[in-house]
Structures are given as structure tokens and as C-alpha cells.
Amino acid sequence: MYKDIIAENFIEEEILKDLESGRSKEVITRCPPEPSGYWHIGHCKAWIIDFETANKFGGYTNLRMDDTNPTKEDGDFANSYVKDLEWLGYTPKNVIYASESYFEKIYEIAENMIKNGDAYVCELTPEEVSNTRGTLTEPGTNSPYRDRPIEESLQMFRDMRAGKYEDGKVTLRAKIDMAHPNMNMRDPVMYRVMRAHHYKTGDKWCIYPMYDFAHPMEDALEGVTYSLCDISFEDHRPLYDWFIEHGWGKPYPPRQIEFSKLNLENVLLGKRYLKKLVNEGKVLGWDDPRYLTIVGMRRRGYTAKAIKDFIKSLGLSKSDSTIPFNALEFYVRNDLNNIATRAMAVLDPVKVVITNYKGSELCEMQNNPNIEDAGVHTMTFSDTIYIDSDDFSLNPPPKYNRLVLGGMVRLKGAYIIKCNNVVYKEDGTIDYLECEYIPNSKSGNDTSGLKVKGTIHFVSADNCTEVTIRNFKNLIKDEYLDPSKALAEGVDVDEILEPDSMTESKALVENFLTSAQVEDKFQFMRKGYYTLDKDSTKDNLIFNHTISLKDGFKVK
RNA sequence: UGGAGUGUCGCCAAGCGGUAAGGCCCGGGAUUCUGACUCCCGUAUUCGUAGGUUCGAAUCCUACCACUUCAGCCA
Numbered sequence: 001m002y003k004d005i006i007a008e009n010f011i012e013e014e015i016l017k018d019l020e021s022g023r024s025k026e027v028i029t030r031c032p033p034e035p036s037g038y039w040h041i042g043h044c045k046a047w048i049i050d051f052e053t054a055n056k057f058g059g060y061t062n063l064r065m066d067d068t069n070p071t072k073e074d075g076d077f078a079n080s081y082v083k084d085l086e087w088l089g090y091t092p093k094n095v096i097y098a099s100e101s102y103f104e105k106i107y108e109i110a111e112n113m114i115k116n117g118d119a120y121v122c123e124l125t126p127e128e129v130s131n132t133r134g135t136l137t138e139p140g141t142n143s144p145y146r147d148r149p150i151e152e153s154l155q156m157f158r159d160m161r162a163g164k165y166e167d168g169k170v171t172l173r174a175k176i177d178m179a180h181p182n183m184n185m186r187d188p189v190m191y192r193v194m195r196a197h198h199y200k201t202g203d204k205w206c207i208y209p210m211y212d213f214a215h216p217m218e219d220a221l222e223g224v225t226y227s228l229c230d231i232s233f234e235d236h237r238p239l240y241d242w243f244i245e246h247g248w249g250k251p252y253p254p255r256q257i258e259f260s261k262l263n264l265e266n267v268l269l270g271k272r273y274l275k276k277l278v279n280e281g282k283v284l285g286w287d288d289p290r291y292l293t294i295v296g297m298r299r300r301g302y303t304a305k306a307i308k309d310f311i312k313s314l315g316l317s318k319s320d321s322t323i324p325f326n327a328l329e330f331y332v333r334n335d336l337n338n339i340a341t342r343a344m345a346v347l348d349p350v351k352v353v354i355t356n357y358k359g360s361e362l363c364e365m366q367n368n369p370n371i372e373d374a375g376v377h378t379m380t381f382s383d384t385i386y387i388d389s390d391d392f393s394l395n396p397p398p399k400y401n402r403l404v405l406g407g408m409v410r411l412k413g414a415y416i417i418k419c420n421n422v423v424y425k426e427d428g429t430i431d432y433l434e435c436e437y438i439p440n441s442k443s444g445n446d447t448s449g450l451k452v453k454g455t456i457h458f459v460s461a462d463n464c465t466e467v468t469i470r471n472f473k474n475l476i477k478d479e480y481l482d483p484s485k486a487l488a489e490g491v492d493v494d495e496i497l498e499p500d501s502m503t504e505s506k507a508l509v510e511n512f513l514t515s516a517q518v519e520d521k522f523q524f525m526r527k528g529y530y531t532l533d534k535d536s537t538k539d540n541l542i543f544n545h546t547i548s549l550k551d552g553f554k555v556k
Numbered sequence: 557u558g559g560a561g562u563g564u565c566g567c568c569a570a571g572c573g574g575u576a577a578g579g580c581c582c583g584g585g586a587u588u589c590u591g592a593c594u595c596c597c598g599u600a601u602u603c604g605u606a607g608g609u610u611c612g613a614a615u616c617c618u619a620c621c622a623c624u625u626c627a628g629c630c631a
Contacts (some may be wrong), residue, residue, distance in 0.1 A: 034631050067578045126629055137558045141628090171629055181559040183627050190565060192629035211631045215630050235626050236561055239624055260562085262564060312577060315569045319562050320624055327567070370593065401591075410589055443589060455589045526590045 002057060009316035013256050015226060019057075024252055025057035026224045029037065030091070031085075032215070033064040035077035035199075037271040039084050041292045041328075045262040049228055051090045052312075058093060060202035062222060065094035067099045068214045070198035071332040078199075084294040088304045096219050099200045106209050107161065107219045109247045110172060110190060114153045118246045119190060120146055121156040122173045129171070132178070133186050140186045142461040146175060160193055163206045167193050174213070176242060184239045188212055212236055216243045220252040227254050231259040231318060250531035262311070263322040266476050267292050268496075277492065283475075289533075289544050290475040290501055300472070301521055301546030303532030306335040322481070325474070332494050332547050336521060336529040341367050344379060344412070344457045345467065345524035349386035351432035352458070355415065356439075359385045360462055363413045363443065369449040379510050381414040386508055388527075392433065393424070399553075401453035408438075410455040412525060416441040416448065456524040465507040467541040473501045507543070514541065521546070 007013040018024040029050040033043065055063045063085060067073050082095060113119040122145045125134065134140030152325065157172055162435050172191035180186055190213040194204050209217075219227045227240070244253045268274065271291060277283045286293055289300035314323065316455040342365065360382030368374035391402040391409075393438050403409040408418045421434040441448040452533065476483045480496045487493065513522065516532045528548035536542045 029585060032631090036631080066631065077586080129629070130627075135558085135627060139558090168629065173629095183559080186558095189629050205575080208629095210629075215631085231561075233631090237560090258561090265567090315579090317562090317569070319569090320620080324567055324581075333592085337564085342590080369590080369599075373584060399591090413587060414589095416589095429573070446589090452589090457590075523590085523592085526592070530590095549590075549592045551591070 006056065009159055010318075011049070011226075011228065011259065011316060012056065013268040014255075015053070015057060024255070026225060027054050028223055028225045029054040029059065029061045029228055030219065030222065030224045031061060031086070031220070032098075032218075033077075033081055034063045034066045034069070034072065035074060036069075036072040036391065037077060037275070038080060038286045038293045038295060040269050040274075040294065041264065041267075041297065041307065041311075042262045044088070044294065045314075046228070046306055047085065047088065047090065047231065048308055049259065050312050053226065053228065057226075060093040061090070062094045062096055062224070064094075064096040064218065064222065065200075066096055066211070066215065066218070067097060067198070067200060068208050068211060070194065070196040070208065075199040080295070082117060082164045096222065097200050098214065099198055101200065102214070102218050102221050102387055103209070106214055107220055109217055110209070110213070111154065111157065113174070113190075113247055114157055115150060116462070117150060117175065118244070119172055119174050121153045121160070122146070122187075124170050124171075125168065125434035126168060129189070133183065133427055134178070136183070143173065143187065144180050145174075146187070154487060157191075159508070160191065160207050161205075163195075165193050167191060167195055171313055172207075174239075174242070174246075176239075182238055183233060184236050185199040185242070186211065190240060209356045212239050212434065216240045216256075217247055220244060220250070224254045225252065226258040228405075229256060229258055231258045232261070242409075256317065259316050260318050260321060262314070263320075263482075264292065265322055265324050265330065265481045266474055266483070267479065268476055268483045270487070273484065273487055274367055274492070275495070283360075284495070284502075289470070290472050298519070299531075299533065299544065300331050301519075301529060301544055303335045303338070303339070303521075305333040309335065327429060329547055333529070333550070336523065336546065338370055338411075339368075340521040340529050342369070342525055343510050343513055343522045344459050344512075345507045345522075345527065345530070346386045346388050346457070346459045346464075346526075347505065347507045347527065348389040349459075349508055350389045350392055350430060351461075352385050352417070352430050354383045354385070354437050355420070355434050356425065356436045359383065360460060365413045379413065379511055379512075380460040381411070381461040382460045382462050385411070385439065385458045386461065386464070387411075387433075387456055387458045391454075392419070402456055403433075403435075403454070408450065409454045410441075410443075410452050411458050412444050412455050414458070415439075415443075416446075416450055416452055457527075459508045459510060463511050465511055465514055465541070466506055466508050467513070467543055469505045469507045469530070469543050469545060471503045471505060471545045473498050475501050481540050488518055507541075509541075516541070525547070 002019045007016050031047045031050045051061045065078050122143045131143045161422050171189045173187045176185045178186045191207045287295035287299045310328045360380045362378045364376045375411045396404045410416050415437040417435040417437045419435045423431045425431040478499045480486050518534045520532050530543040531548040533542040533544045
């Protein structure tokens with residue numbers, strides 16, 4: 001059944017080899033978040049790989065909360081993952097809480113390992129453990145408790161569970177090799193004493209397994225065959241394999257394979273920094289449209305398809321890479337172009353009076369010219385309209401084919417107009433433009449024979465509503481390609497933040513937009529893509545500027 | 557002489573001994589009632605460096621160089 005599968009990346013190649021050699025029989029993966037923060041685009045890469053890989057080989061993926069540290073976790077996060085995954089279009093086969101499903105079994109495995117002489121209870125303090133670990137170039141030294149009798153360790157471990165030791169006093173350690181060149185193999189801690197209320201298991205446990213021990217056991221107990229993770233766990237693989245061998249020891253063991261993580265230029269992803277900005281009120285929340293969290297991107301107007309297409313376009317490798325932000329934007333525009341409803345919106349209005357026209361009439365407007373059956377909606381053309389200020393110029397640059405004094409331009413979906421006069425206010429600014437329309441030039445019925453170079457958008461005074469637009473710039477100043485690194489090096493948060501990265505402005509939009517629902521996506525013609533924000537009220541619609549259209553017009 | 561990993565176009569990335577895919581970005585052109593979309597065309601004599609093996613190497617061998625990463629009772 002896998003014979004006709006063609007591997008498209010190194011992970012799939014490895015899987016294929018395993019399947020052929022009989023090392024594994026099926027492809028079951030897991031997406032294992034620790035419920036301690038919101039997901040961002042970096043996590044997305046991992047989840048996409050987990051789901052797409054399993055799916056390709058006819059397997060499945062579980063969502064498993066890797067909740068082994070109660071001091072950092074919260075059930076609300078766990079719930080958010082289920083929602084995020086659903087939005088991304090992935091359905092986990094099972095939603096599992098490691099604490100709830102595996103803690104008892106992992107404990108049993110630990111006892112067995114003690115009995116087999118593979119683990120011992122150590123009474124070194126955290127500081128002593130650290131001091132005896134050695135350095136990158138020097139071996140560590142054995143714990144004085146390393147060779148205590150098995151029976152003694154077993155009893156002490158049971159006492160640990162029974163709550164007879166204070167937090168931090170004792171640990172269960174794997175007996176491996178304190179001189180191992182890989183620091184992870186120098187008798188790593190398997191269990192620590194920690195009295196903290198767990199969001200799932202409450203106060204049932206006062207000892208909790210460490211990630212390095214718990215993860216492989218969870219994978220094995222769950223039947224996961226491929227534990228795909230980012231490259232930072234590469235050094236842990238020997239330990240993963242050691243625990244599988246000494247703690248599990250059954251056929252078809254799970255295999256960990258690592259891939260490089262996603263880095264984006266100029267984007268802040270560090271959990272603690274995102275949290276800091278949220279707490280200090282510098283952003284709207286975890287779902288701030290400037291954040292690359294799943295909820296943030298969603299609120300901004302990015303689509304799940306765009307995010308997935310982007311990540312898939314990157315390919316899969318183990319080399320360090322940092323992707324320019326515009327690579328993501330390409331896929332956002334691409335998808336939005338296909339699904340966004342077209343609408344007219346004037347962001348900076350200039351009033352235009354059509355001197356040879358009275359009243360109003362309806363015009364048809366395609367909802368989406370790229371989709372055959374997207375239908376049309378009507379808008380009105382009348383004697384008073386608004387156009388955008390940058391579509392009119394008194395001193396036009398070369399090749400400017402919008403409206404100029406004495407020139408003609410087409411109003412998208414309506415008539416060709418000619419500007420005859422500019423009426424000024426007392427302060428010298430433009431009050432309004434006097435234009436004439438060409439009667440037989442209506443879109444769809446144009447018999448004027450006129451050819452105009454430009455087409456601009458407009459909104460009719462009798463058919464428009466004022467709305468609020470939220471405009472975004474990158475949260476981080478351009479010069480900080482790696483903001484997390486800058487922060488880690490001590491640069492102040494306020495220094496790396498782009499001032500005024502979110503601004504509000506007003507716009508005049510077609511009336512039909514008043515029936516838009518939150519997250520509905522529109523293309524404001526010739527401007528960009530906008531999404532209705534959840535902060536909208538009946539009287540004040542707020543549109544988030546998702547992304548601009550590409551602008552091929554270059555002055556000079 | 558700690559360990560592990562990575563080095564192919566500005567950014568990603570195929571390539572798996574037979575003579576450098578593709579995408580993004582960029583440049584040029586066509587089309588256009590969105591200066592969008594779409595469509596053409598262009599962009600590495602060269603694969604971290606130096607040797608070697610071979611009829612033939614980005615692919616094999618040797619050495620070197622650069623970068624990333626690991627010393628939580630975090631995950």
C-alpha cells in the first residue's frame with residue numbers, strides 16, 4: 001500500500017525505508033503541545049508536518065497535551081489548541097492529556113527501570129547536580145547515591161510519590177554515563193518532586209516526570225511511530241532512544257526525526273515577549289493582528305490555506321533558515337485574491353460633483369472576477385461621489401493615468417468622467433472637483449468609443465457608510481531581523497517596537513458592507529484586503545487591513 | 557581532538573556519479589473597466605574551501621573553513 005508513495009522530503013524517505021525494512025508498520029504521529037501559551041506560525045509548521053505526513057501514509061495524528069509541568073500549564077490553552085487545529089483544517093484522531101492518560105503507566109515503567117538497575121533515587125540538591133554534571137569539555141562525576149541498593153531506591157521512589165519528601169529534595173535519575181560526551185546522557189533527571197496543582201490531575205501527584213523521560217514513553221504507550229520535532233531536540237535523540245530501549249523495549253519502537261524550525265525575519269515569536277506585550281497593554285491581546293499567533297493571524301485576515309500553502313512551499317530540511325516576511329504575504333494575497341469579495345472603499349475622500357448629472361442609478365459590480373459564479377452586487381452612481389485623493393493630481397508624475405484637471409478617467413463599473421474644474425476652500429485646499437460624465441460610456445454599454453488609460457474606484461454619496469480602518473505596520477522595526485535575539489542580548493522592548501504600528505483611520509465604503517460578519521474578507525478595489533474585526537459594533541464597523549495589493553505603479 | 561547538526565542563486569529548496577528542478581524576491585514585456593490577478597521572457601559554466609578517485613563529481617574519499625546548537629529538578 002505504501003509501494004506507490006513517492007517520498008517528497010527526507011522524513012518521508014526515512015519512513016519509506018522503515019516501512020520497507022519492516023522497522024515500522026504504520027505512520028502514527030502526534031502533535032504534542034505543552035499547554036502553556038498560544039500557538040504561533042512556528043508551531044504551525046510542526047503540526048502541518050505531523051498531520052500531512054501521517055495522512056500521506058494513511059495513518060493518523062493525535063493531539064496530545066504534553067502537560068508534565070503543572071507550574072506552567074493551563075487548561076484554557078489546551079482548549080485553544082483544539083480550536084486552532086480545527087481552524088487549520090486538521091482533525092486529530094484522539095485528544096489526549098498525557099497527565100490523565102499516561103502518568104500512572106509512566107510511573108510503573110519508572111519502577112521497573114529502578115528494578116532493572118537503570119534508575120536511582122538521588123539526594124543531590126539542584127545545585128549539586130549542576131556542579132557534578134561537568135562541562136561541555138569535561139566529564140561529570142557520579143552522584144554518591146548512584147549505586148545505592150535497588151530496593152532502597154525503589155522504596156524511596158515510592159516514598160517520593162507518597163509525598164514523604166519536600167520539593168527539590170530528591171529526584172529519580174537515569175543511570176547512564178556521567179562522562180558521556182552528550183550532556184543529555186549524564187544521568188538525566190526522570191522525576192522531580194513538585195507540589196503544584198495540576199489543571200488536569202489536580203493534587204493527585206506530587207512527582208512529575210521530566211520531558212525527556214515522559215515524551216518517549218507517551219509516544220510508545222500511544223502507539224506513535226514517528227515523533228517529529230524541531231532540530232533543538234536532536235541532541236536528545238540518543239536519550240529518547242535510550243529510554244525507549246530501557247523503559248519500553250518492545251518491537252516497532254517510535255522513532256524521533258527532527259527538522260529545522262521556521263524562523264521569519266522581523267517577527268517576534270518568543271512566548272515570554274509576546275506575553276509581556278500583552279500584559280503591558282502594548283497590543284490588543286494574544287490575538288493582536290500584528291502577532292503571528294494563530295489567533296492573531298486569523299484576526300488579521302490571513303487564511304488557514306494561505307498559512308499552509310506558505311509552509312508547504314518552504315520544503316523540509318535540517319538547515320537553518322530565516323524566511324523573509326514577504327514570502328508569507330505572497331500566499332496571503334494569493335488566497336485572498338481567490339476568495340475575497342470585491343468592494344469599493346474610499347480611504348481618503350475627495351468630493352466630486354458630476355455637473356451634468358442629476359439623481360442616481362444602479363451599477364453592477366462583480367463580487368469576484370476570478371470566480372465565475374461569485375455573482376454581482378449593485379452599487380450606485382450619482383451626482384455626488386467620492387474618489388480617493390491619490391487618484392487625482394494637480395501635478396501628475398509621468399505615466400500617471402488617473403484623474404487630472406482636463407483629463408478623463410473611468411469610474412470602475414460606471415461612467416467615464418472628465419474633470420473640468422477644481423473648487424477650492426478658503427484655506428486653499430480642494431473643496432471638490434467639478435466633473436462631467438460621458439452619458440454613453442456606462443460599463444457594459446459603452447458606445448462612446450473613448451479609450452481612457454485609467455480606471456479608479458469611487459463611492460456614491462447616497463450609498464456609503466463611514467467605517468473605521470485599522471492599519472498595521474510590522475510590530476518590530478525593520479532593522480531587528482531577529483527581535484528575540486536582540487531582546488535576549490538586552491535591547492529594550494520599547495526600542496525594538498515600531499512606533500505607531502497600529503493606527504486607525506476612517507473610510508467610506510459601499511453600504512452592503514454593513515451586513516458583513518466578523519472575519520468576512522473583502523478586497524477594497526485597488527487598495528488591499530480587509531477583514532471585519534471582532535471589535536466592530538453596529539454603529540462602528542472596524543476593518544483590519546490584512547495586506548495591500550501589489551502596486552506596480554512606480555513614480556520615476 | 558567535547559558532542560551533535562548544517563553549508564547548492566538575494567531568501568527557501570530539489571538533486572542520491574552522467575553533465576544545476578521549482579517557488580519567493582528582482583528586472584523586462586503582453587494583457588487588463590482592479591497600475592491587482594493572469595501570461596510570457598530573463599536571472600548559478602556553478603554547488604563552503606583545497607586536494608583526490610573517475611571517461612565523467614554538487615553527488616564518492618581526505619583535509620580544512622564557516623555557521624548553528626547542547627551544561628533546567630523547562631518543554
